Amino acid sequence: MDITSASQLLELCTERDQDLAQVVAEYEAFRSNTSCEEVRKQMRETLKVMRAAVENGIQDKGERTHIITGYGHLFNEASREGRVLGGSLFHNVILYALAVGQYNAGLGRIVACPTAGACGVVPGAMLAVAEEVGSSDEELIEALLVMGGVGIVSASQGPISGAEAGCQSECGVASAMAAGAIVHLMGGSGEQVFGAASLALQSHLGLVCDPLASLVEVPCVTRNATSATTAVVAANMALAGIPGVIPYDETVVAMKQIGKAMPESLRETSMGGLAASPTGKRLYKEMREKYRL
Amino acid sequence: MPMARIGLFDVVGPIMVGPSSSHTAGAVRLGLATRRILGKDVTKAQVTLHGSFAATYWGHRTDVALIAGLLGMAMDDERIPHALEIAEEAGLEYTFEHGDLGDVHPNSVRIQAEGSEDKVVIAGASVGGGRINIFEVNGFDVGVDGTYTTLMTMHRDEPGVIAEVTKVLAIHGINIAFLDVSRKTRGSKALLLAETDDLIPDLALQHVMRIPGVIVVRILPRF
Structure with a gap:
């Protein structure tokens, strides 16, 4: 049993008359020589770490970060005081993603999903949606399996690292994983899952990795929040019957090609883009002086 | 691989x-x-x-x-x-x-x-x-990624040492997934890395340590 593409994964679902979550669980059980029950148990542990990171990140006031200052905490205050737009879903997607991104930047314990730099996207989108629609943990775990399935087909066909293909391959893929999983949680079809994933990734194509001062702070943490909201937007469009048009597998290959065309300065070297802006350079210089590098 | x-x-x-x-x-x-x-x-x-x-x-x-x-x-x-x-x-x-x-x-x-x-x-x-x-x-070219329980030995490069090591693993029912052996010059020190499908018990480690020619033995758990 092998999963290397979305089309193959969907074929397996038809052949076996199983849903996406079950096929992913069986694939992993087969691959790591364990049972589906064990796979779900490990996913439950993963969910626990995601939730703890959200809670800890909201408390985090930026003691261990260098440029950013407790973004989850700031947003939580603003949300409680009614200073920001939107309802509870919109608030929570932004809040949870910021909190986890902040916590990661401050050396907190997180789930890399698919990478540490993008670790706020999936918990931001999925935990907020699950709360909004009142999903049980069991339902959420099934959706997390689907999320992982989108990740497996992405990593099988394209790079998952800013150094290789820019942020499109980190926050972009995370957004696709979350979008697909939300569609599953909402009862959408397998085709809609990958339609949503494709729409989410399409919105990230070309996105470079240009962090200031080689820190995982700016623009990484706020981008986790925008990529999480994009996941919800993409899921909503797919649920409404809007197609991805370009199949997910082809979108991943396009992402890979775009990554190859990206100059090295825009692939996690902190030498181009925002990192090379006057403010970016000034902040880097300040860091070097402050920490005597 | x-x-x-x-x-x-x-x-x-x-x-x-x-x-x-x-x-x-x-x-x-x-x-x-x-x-x-x-x-x-x-x-x-x-x-x-x-x-x-x-x-x-x-x-x-x-x-x-x-x-x-x-x-x-x-x-x-x-x-x-x-x-x-x-x-x-x-x-x-x-x-x-x-x-x-x-x-x-x-x-x-x-x-x-x-x-x-x-x-x-x-x-x-x-x-x-x-x-x-x-x-x-230690100057030997290897390839270990930590996804398997690995037995590592440093030993004298002479006939039979590797056979003895793999025999001990076999006796303990341990299957070798990948085996990597290298040396610098003939007859000097050599290095063996056996990535296995099974856990390696202490007893097996002690057996390997007693093999003539074996100088250092380590077990690297999966991590």
């Missing part, structure tokens, strides 16, 4: 202390692998950072992460941020320098680690998502 299938928890994971899976989590594992190959507490370490490791080590706390690993911490250990203080308390002396390790992965490092009796030099790379590849141990 054939390309491994992507695992569910490769993309939904690892559970780790931030901020970077390749520059932080992978670095912790490289440090931990070094400690396990040494087989004892590390008292002194000289670290040479290459390429992207050298360029971003400060922002991604690669230094802290490597020391955390050398202290025996796993990549999700919440003491990682305090590794430098803990190293001071534990009496671990260390130095960091930038250097060119040649035509290797951009996230590569060479670590010379000393314990109370022994010394090892390893070189390895963090290849993404917290995965690592140790490509050199």
